Amino acid sequence: MTQQLNWLPHGLRRTPDDDEGRDVVGGEGDGGADDDAPGAGGPPLTLGMANGAVRVSDELSASLVQETRSVARRDPALAEFAHDWAASVFLTSYVAMTRQDTEDLLSRFAHRLEAALRREPFSPEEGRRIGAAMIGAHFTDSTTLENTLRVLGTRLRPCLSPPPHLSEREVATRLIALSSALAAGYAAALQDHVLRQQEDLKVSMMLERQRSDAMLKESDARFRTAVEGCATGVATLDVRARVQTANSALAELFATGGSELVGRDILTMVHPEDLPSAAEHLTALSAGECDRFRSAMRFLIDGEQPVWTRVTGSLIRDKQGMPDQIVMFVEDCTQSFLNQEMVRRQLMVDPLTGLANRSVLVSQMEAVLGSLRPDGRLALCYFGLDGFRLINDGLGYDVGDEVLRKVAGRLAAEVASTGELVARISADEFVVLIPDTRGTAPVVERVEVLLAALTEPMRVCDRDVSVSVSVGVVERSAAEVGPLELIRAGDLTLRAAKDDGRAQWALYDPDRDQIGHRRSRLAATMPAALRAHEFYLDFQPVMRLADGRLTSVRAVARWDHSEFGLLSQDDFVGLAAEAGQVVDYGRWLLRQACEQAQRWRRGLGSTPTVSVALVDRQVRDQDLVRDVRTILDETGLPPASLRLEVPAVAAFTDTGEPLDTWSILAELGVRLVVGELGSMGRLLSRLRLLPVEAVLVSGVPARDPNEGSDAVDQFALRSMVAMFRRLGPAVIASDVDDAAQARRLRTMGCELAYGEFFGPPSDPMGIEELVAAGSLVRGTER
Template sequence: MSGTSEGTGPAGVAVPGSTRPPVTERHDVGRSVAELRDYRAAFSAAHLAMAVVDHEGVVVTANEAFATLLGTEPVALLDQHAADLVDLASDGRTWHAYREVLRGRRSRFRCTRRLKHPDGRTLWAEVTVAPVPDSRNVMLSIADISDRRELHARLRHLQMHDPVTRLPNRTLFFERLSAALESSAYDHGSTGRIGLCYLDLDGFKAVNDTLGHRVGDRLLAAVATRLTECADSDGHTRSGGHLVARLGGDEFAILVEDSTGTEQLADLARSVLAALQQPFDLAGQRLSVSASIGVVERAVAGTSATGLMQAADTTLYWAKADGKARWTLFDPERNAHRMTRQALSSTLRPAVDRGEFALEYQPLVGMADGVTRGVEALVRWNHPQFGTLAPNRFIAIAEEDGSIVQLGRWVLRTACRQARQWQKDHPDAPPLFVSVNVAVRQVWDSDLVADVAGILAETGLAPRLLQLELTESAVMGSAGRPLQALQELSDMGVRIAIDDFGTGYSNLAYLSRLPVSVLKLDGSFVRGFQDEAHPNPADETIVQAMVELAHRLGLTVTAECVETAGQASRLRRIGCDTGQGWLYSRAVAPERIAELIVRPSAVSSIAGRA
């Protein structure tokens, strides 16, 4: 139809010429008003505390829950600063984040605050601040998380405490220790020192094994009570009482923050030992226990948690090694020796392959004519860190870890090769025999007979020119494999010598059944001859008896540590066959021994230049 105006189509869609809004627009406006009314109702009735805050941080409106949380009415919160109501300005970081959300530079912010409830109780609140869409305002909401915090605290307590003794466990102990070291370093009011008693019970395993773990747990709990009493009676520091913790098993620790010195820690350790030595009555079981305690006290500066615990663990080991049922104070010098020993132990095996060892030789001189008969090979370790080390610094370590087998084989081969080289260089001179020390572990852990036979064949040295020295304790009472090895070596033509003879408790009659050729008198007997003006007749009588016994058994006698002409004269008169010591020469390099081969009685000149 022409000339008609535009109206609304059947679907309510605007048609050209219509002056009324579409039906859908009227519906949208109505729905928006209804939704807004619903939102306001939900906001007011919500259990979650909420408030709308403008861009300046002032409360525009707040719901009933928010007002109830703060103990007031919603209208009373209008125009107040939200930061003051929920303590958002108490620290710089929180205040800055909150202001960033107000300014539209941050989309959301959340923090935890401790608030005071109107009824007097304290509650933990999680505060969330987020922008309101299409507005310059922000929504601030508060959720009461006190129950969650309490549950978390309970779980943390269970996680940080030992269930048997109820003491702090290892995790909490190290947390407290680290915090103590950090805070003391910056707190000028502290003593700047820290102490630790680290202990474990002596023989606790036997309690578990014989009486059962239930009794063992009761004992641990009773020990924890006594340790706590000792710590409490020792006094309190600015940070509270000493921390008593169970680190695991039967290990406990008492941490002393702001310690006043070693005497305080020593007094505490003494009181702990005294307390634990009192009998325990455990459900009809009466038990007595003791403890070993490692005590460390030092300045906080330069101390780490790891370093402190290592020192405490080392000191506890010393207390046990020294006899248990005692406390031991950390000794830096003793620890340095231990560290050096550990460093030597870890580098000893590869040192042989790196060629860090060398041999020096000390002459064995005939007492009657002063002529050099042989030499003793003495090993030296040219350590890259500790310099030249004598055998007493590393032989015991090598025997403990088994590297003595590898080192001993190297010494034997090197000494035999050198003795054969001297023989080749001076074919017209009487050959020198070489004496090599052998550890008993070389007999047990390797085929010593095969090693000696192979090295003699390899170097071409005659068996009669090799002497093997074993200590008295290693030889006496030998049976089975060691005795068989000594017999086979003797049958081969190798001489066997007993070193440091007279220091043990050997049965002298047993000598007749051993394939021994030489006795080397321990230097302690020779040193008894030093006072030439007032000689001790007993010393001379003992030495003379041993020499006569050896000669009757067909053995020769070598006196060690001969340092003066007077000693040499008396030993010669008694009947000693050979002597060894600084009177003749110290241990020297192989080329110096070559002079003795050319001039066998030139030991005195070598001694003067050694």
């Protein structure tokens, strides 16, 4: 009883003290959840039902209404979905509910569907119960089911927040199962509803035949009227399965007149694939071995067009109990079947191009891998359109969509008779799977043919459009690769083809794959590593060339990776930028450096200036000034003890004007060092517009000519240093390896330097030893 109460439509209540059962109507404004609450008093109103009535307690009715409202408040997305669902089914059937009552009911159903999707182990049974409940709410028109399946297929998925352990494919599979179960439950409940009508008719027939001859004609007339007006097809058959009578609904279903059906063997109209099962059911009825059967059955209209139906057959016996007639109810389920197929197709086929989507591709790859012999091989060709965004932005998205359709059509035409599979895997990327390959050479030849077909000019929206295509080719042994690994390798190889110049193909390189996999692993684990304190700082001394004394230190990050060992910042700073972690990483680096400098200041009474290198993305972060000010305030470090190293190009706007960030930081007292000067070009002279304390140059050109130094590079370095000396900033040289190089740099005019000659990056204790030894230049401490 409790389980049935859960599925009462909003406004119906069931009370247990009536054996027959009556439906009780309640609502917010008329004897509903508020008016009929416990203690409110007053008898509930009743609503008569075709098969009796059901009553329920006022307390339960109020809880149902409250649950519906709480669901809407808890999940606005599902409430909006329920609103759309109600809009699509309201007025499709005669239901004694208001629009709001309908929406409240469907809101509960939507919540149940989401709960079923999340439930482990998963079962689609909830969908079946919802379908049956819709019949219980009198949504019995076929349009209701059609609209429901369409809304479920198009609107439910975006409103759901599935648990993270479910893949998109698993979510799609569960949605299909729930939709199918809902349709099945709906059809079964409707069939039961019709069956109850059938049973009533059968009982009436048997009772009327036992009555007087005078009442027989009247009873027969009523029966025929009921059958003729039934929306479900009804036919009476003799025990040899020949049609004796057929109502207009059945005649309409078979697209013929009722008289033309009379005398025909019903089995001659059954689809050949369903004929054995249908014959078995009818034979059992005719022999009296059973009294009823239910079965899904396809009929052929005009011998060609299939119609999907649900058939219920009942046996009528004569006075001696022998089989006399068969009454068959035929419910048209064609639209329901087509709706299910439409939902399935939407979940498995790319809607723009009609190609298989990623889910189908993975399934097909699993099948291919399972069918190949142990030493079999296969190839995946990962196609990517070069610069496709330019087509969308320059010619419009309608042109871009048509280009994608034409590319898909050309690929499909090329593989149509080859046994290969083509799928669209992302916006402008396609995959061709070639099973049972014989090495790389034939695959490359095949790729060349496909590339030639794709790069032919195409006529799109009254204009000629040409595309260039890059391809990543992966040819592997089936025993050593899985579907997802193969797709990942293809994607990586495609990126390599694009990086190498585009409009070409590239072969899978295991070494490059290993490097790419390592980079991906590092990028993916960086956020967790920051939280787990796997990063730490070393500090490299910056010395004055005149006397070799300490002036400042540069913060150098290290990553103690559990898998790849100790990594220098050159190994992961670029990855941080690619993975969108550079701002968080830079904020951590800045805070750690300032905290250490303040610890030196408190413990030693003085601290060298600390330099922190920023990357382009961090320099342009709008919160940089706020972060610097906050960290300095929280650590207590004087602003003059912090030096920020920035790439020269990042110090200016796109129009060549200095960023306002630097003047604000200079007003705070923070020092600025500009590096990577070789990328500035014509902007080099604009350094005078910045509040620059020093510039950073590479000391490599000052090395011994016998070790690879170039005289031209030395001249360029000497000229650059002289120019900076005239502009005012101090010059800091990097990569100083020996005393001779240091002397040359000093002769050129460099004032400060760092490198292996002055000491590699060391832990904070090593810097403390330098400061304690008196190496710190007086006037540089803070």
